[in-house]
Amino acid sequence: MTRFYVxxxxxxxxxxxxxxxxxxxxxxxxxxxxxxxxxxxxxxxKGGTFTLGSPDSEKGRNKDEGPAKKATVGDFWMGATEVTxxxxxxxxxxxxxxxxxxxGMTRPSPPYIxxxxxxxxxxxYPANSMSxxxxxxxxxxxxxxxxxxxxxxxxxxxxxxxRAGSSTPYPxxxxxxxxxxxxxxxxxxxxxxHKVAQLQPNSWGLYDMLGNVAEWTLDQYDxxxxxxxxxxxxxxAPTAKMSRVIKGGxxxxxxxxxxxxxxxxxxxxxxxxxxxxxxxxxxxxDAPFIGFRIVRPAKQPTPExxxxxxxxxxxxxxxAR
Numbered sequence: 370m371t372r373f374y375v376x377x378x379x380x381x382x383x384x385x386x387x388x389x390x391x392x393x394x395x396x397x398x399x400x401x402x403x404x405x406x407x408x409x410x411x412x413x414x415k416g417g418t419f420t421l422g423s424p425d426s427e428k429g430r431n432k433d434e435g436p437a438k439k440a441t442v443g444d445f446w447m448g449a450t451e452v453t454x455x456x457x458x459x460x461x462x463x464x465x466x467x468x469x470x471x472x473g474m475t476r477p478s479p480p481y482i483x484x485x486x487x488x489x490x491x492x493x494y495p496a497n498s499m500s501x502x503x504x505x506x507x508x509x510x511x512x513x514x515x516x517x518x519x520x521x522x523x524x525x526x527x528x529x530x531x532r533a534g535s536s537t538p539y540p541x542x543x544x545x546x547x548x549x550x551x552x553x554x555x556x557x558x559x560x561x562x563h564k565v566a567q568l569q570p571n572s573w574g575l576y577d578m579l580g581n582v583a584e585w586t587l588d589q590y591d592x593x594x595x596x597x598x599x600x601x602x603x604x605x606a607p608t609a610k611m612s613r614v615i616k617g618g619x620x621x622x623x624x625x626x627x628x629x630x631x632x633x634x635x636x637x638x639x640x641x642x643x644x645x646x647x648x649x650x651x652x653x654x655d656a657p658f659i660g661f662r663i664v665r666p667a668k669q670p671t672p673e674x675x676x677x678x679x680x681x682x683x684x685x686x687x688x689a690r
Contacts, residue, residue, distance in 0.1 A: 380579045395444065395667065397574070402459050404467060407512060409456055410449040411665060412574045414530050416442045419444055420524055421603060422595040422630050426539055429625025433592045433632050440603050441530050446668035447522065450495075450565035450576045451584065451662045452507070454485075457496035460510045471513045477503055477651040481644070486657055493564040495582045495660045500690050501613045503633065503651040504585045504661040505683050511663070518675050522664040523631065524588040525603040531617070531629045533573040538628040540571040540578070543626040552580030554627055558620035562657070579617055579627040582660035587682065588614040590634045610689045611637065619658035635659075635690045650688040 386544055395415075401408040417638050422437035423430045459465045461477045470476060477499070484498035499507075501521075508520045522530070533540050541547060549557045558580070566576040588594065588605040590612040605614070612635040618627035625631065639656035640648050653659060670678060 375465055405459055407455050407459055411446040412449045414445050415446050418442045419529050420536055434630045440525055441601050442526050443602060446665040447530050448662040451582055451660045452496050454490045454494055454496045457507055460507050478645060478649060480652045484657060488561040495565055497582050497657050497660045498653050500651055500653055501585045502687055502689055507622055509679050518669050519663045521585055521587045521667050524586040525602040527586050527616045528629055531578040533571040548624055552627055553620045554580040555623045562620045581620055581632060582658055583615045583619040584617045585661040586614045586616055590614050607686050610686050621658055637690055
């Protein structure tokens with residue numbers, strides 16, 4: 370039995386001890402990272418059917434948002450906020466995580482520059498500049514630590530949660546001038562990201578879904594992805610290292626990039642300043658505007674299914690961006 374599975378089983382036992390009635394009842398709960406005082410909130414998102422993508426008439430619409438189609442997603446929890454550096458650094462910094470890292474896993478290599486560019490780190494700032502590989506490895510580590518399977522959202526899950534029952538360009542309606550109440554973006558960010566949960570959440574209790582830092586999803590980028598995905602639990606599974614779908618827009622973006630349906634294609638140019646050969650698999654030296662949030666599917670996979678999932682999305686595509 371590998372150390373990963375020993376760690377998983379122990380983490381699972383601990384997770385069972387720590388599991389609250391709120392988790393079992395599909396309500397909001399707080400997950401503490403074992404061995405630390407760091408915790409994060411998870412919000413229940415009841416699955417349902419919605420319109421994925423945008424109509425031809427939506428202002429600012431891009432081709433990769435359609436044609437819009439009905440899609441259904443299952444129940445899941447989603448992080449109330451973007452993953453913060455307080456959380457991510459427990460994984461990234463061995464000094465903050467006193468337990469051995471499981472077999473088959475590594476910690477991120479230290480970045481050679483200050484990726485925050487002075488915008489802030491400890492105390493609730495969103496983790497940023499990691500590659501999708503770095504975000505997924507955090508999910509794998511978190512699974513080993515807690516015994517609870519966490520992952521990145523699919524683009525469809527992300528959009529469903531962002532919309533929060535709406536069918537308008539923004540979760541609250543159509544008026545872009547109201548964005549400053551919900552999002553840090555070009556008009557109010559002062560060209561920097563901000564601490565999470567400082568503005569209003571959407572109606573399902575999710576903060577910073579729009580703006581601040583844009584967020585990795587599980588999906589391979591495909592210009593025709595909305596049209597070709599299945600109608601039930603849509604996911605464009607990875608088939609190559611490039612590129613991935615990013616959602617939400619960021620603190621540098623204008624309003625059209627912050628619409629619920631908008632998609633961004635990851636770009637290798639985001640790591641052009643990295644002098645290492647080969648370039649880092651963990652960090653994007655020129656992307657302080659990229660972060661992530663996590664989901665927990667209501668139907669948890671078996672350990673074997675979880676291992677297969679991480680093999681399919683991480684091991685095959687190390688260095689994917």
